[in-house]
Amino acid sequence: MAIAKAERLMNLALCLLGTRRPLSKRELRESIEAYLEAGSDDSFNRMFERDKDDLRELGLVIETVENLDGETGYLARRDSNRLPAITLDAEEAAALGLAAKVWQQARLAGAASGALQKLRAAGMPEAEDSYEAHHSALEPRIPVHEAAFEPLMLACRDRRPVVFDYRKANAAKPEQRQVEPWTLECWRGHWYLAGWDRERRAERVFRLSRISGRVRSRSGAFTAPVPDVVTVRETVETWAGETATRSALIRLRSDCGYPLRARAVSSRELGDGWDELEIPYGHGLDAWLVEFGPDVVVLEPADLRADVVDRLRAVARA
C-alpha cells in the first residue's frame, strides 16, 4: 500500500525543521521512505514540489539555498518558523474557541481549528466545561454556499487577477468579466466581491451567487492600485434600496404591512379601515409594495404609483 500523504508531509516537515544545514533533494529522497518508493525521478520531482507547496500553505517557511557545488538545498529555520510568544487567558481562549466554530466552509473551518491547535500546543489554556453555562447562548455561523468563494478567497489573498462568467441581475446571459479581486464581504448571509473591472476600468461589486462556471486565475500582477478602504457594504445597501433619497405616501389597510409601518416616517388614521403612511423611497420599493396586493395603494409620487400599477397589470394578465 502506498504510504499515506500525511505521513510523507510530516516526514518532510520534520526533516526540514530538524536540520541545521540545507538538505538537497537527493538527501531528502534518501531519507524519506515515501520518496524512495516514488519510482521515476519525474514522479518524485512532481511529488516533492507539491509537498513543498502544501507545507508552505500550512505556514512553514522553507528556504531555498544554493550550496558551493551549485546544488539547491532546503531548510525550515527554527527562528523563522517559531510562533512568537503569545499568552492567552482562559476567557480569551474560550472566546477564540467560539469564533473558530463559525465557519461553514471546509478550508476555513480546517484553518481555524488548525490555528487553535497551534495555539493550544503553544500553551493556550483549555476551556472549562462550564463555559457554555455563563456565556452568551449565541451560535454565529458564516454560511458559504457559493462555489466561487474558495478560488476568489485565494486570489484576493495572493493578489492574482481572475476571469469569470457573471450574470447581472436582469441579464439573460452571463458575460465574461476580467477582475482584479480586492476583498470578499459577507452581508446578510450572501458573499460579495469588490475589485477592479479591467474592461470597464472601474471598481465593481459582484454577488458570488451570480458567478457561473469556474473562476480562472490569470497570470501577471494587478494593474490598478488597491484602495485602502473598499466599500462593499454601501454599494450593496444601495442595491437593496436601503439608501432612500425620497419619500413616498401610501394608503395601507389597518393591521396590515407591519414592516412598512416599522419604517414609516409618519402615519395617520384615515378611518374606514385605512391608514396613510409616509415611507422612505429607495431602489426596489415598487416591487416590495406590490407584494402587499390590495392592501396598499400608492398615493405619491406619480412615478412610483405608475410603476406599481404597471406591475399589477402584468400580474393580472399573467
Add this chain to the structure above:
Amino acid sequence: MAVNAIDQTRRMLSLVTYLRERPGAHVSDVARAFGITEDELISDLDVLPMCGTSFRGGDLLDIDTDGDRIWWHNPDDVAEPLRLAADEATALLVAARAVATLPGLRESDRQALLRATAKLEAAAGEAAGASSRLSVTFESEGGVFADVDRAISERRRLWLRYYSPARDELTEREVDPIRLFAVGHTYMEAWCRLSEARRTFRLDRVAEIKLLDAPAAPPELELRDLSAGLVQPSADDPEVVVEVGPGGRWVAEYYPHDSAEELPDGGLRITLRTPAPASLRRLALRLGRDGRITAPRDLAENARRAAREALAAYDSDDAQRQH
C-alpha cells in the same frame, strides 16, 4: 475514512509540540484539547511512529499509546510551536472580528475577544495581513437579541409579537427559547406553545418581546444541523412551479428548490416545495412581468385576483381624483 492530509499534517505537527510538554497525557484529554474524536487522535498516533525528526532516518518518533495514555520516549526539540499560516490567521481573525461586532454579545465576551484578536494579530505578524481581504457582518437586532439571550441563560419563557410575511400579520405567542444562531440574519429556535411545535423566528421580525417569569419548558429535542440549510422542505410538501424570465432568476438564489431548468429565453423553470403554498402569493405579485406561478393553479389564480382587486382600488382612486 476520508482524511484530509493537509489538516492531518497540520494537526500532527501541533500534536508533537503538545505531547512533549505532557508525558503520559490521557487520550481523552488530548482529543478534547484538539477538538477531535479519540479515533482521529489514535489514527494520528498510528502515523507518528513512522515519522522521523532527522535526516537519514533512524530517529523515528518513539510515541506509543495503550489506548488510555500517550508516551513519547525520545522527545526531541524539533517540536516547537509553529507560526500561523496566512489562512489560519485569516480564518481565526475574520471570525473573531465578526463575532465581536454581534450586537447581542455579552460585554465581557466582547472584551475577551478584542484582547485575543489584538494578541493574535501581533503573534501572526505578516500572516495577519491577508485577513483584511475578507470580512463578515452579522445583522444587528440588538434589543431583541439581549432579551432572548437572557431568557435562554435564565431558562425563562418569552412572549412575542411576531410578524409573518407569508400571511402579512402579527401574531402573539408564548415560546420557550432553545437556541440563538446567526446565519446572515439572527434567529431564535424555540418551542412555540401556540402551535405546539418547534419554530424558527427571525429576530428582525419580532415586533415586540417580553421576558416572562414562567420557566421555559421546551421538550427534549435534538438540535437541528444548521449546515444543511435553514429551510428544509419535507418530501410531503406540495410542489410549486414558478417560471421566470431573466429578470426573475434571483428566485433561484433566494428560494431553496428541487430543480431549476434553463428556459430558451434565458429564464428558469423552478420547482420547489413548501408546506404553505399560499405564502407564495407575495412572490407571484412581486415578480410582475418577470415571472409567474404555473402550478398549483389556485395559487396562480389567487395572485391574479389580488392584482385585479388592487387595480380596482387605483381605478376608483383615479375616478375620485378627477371629480
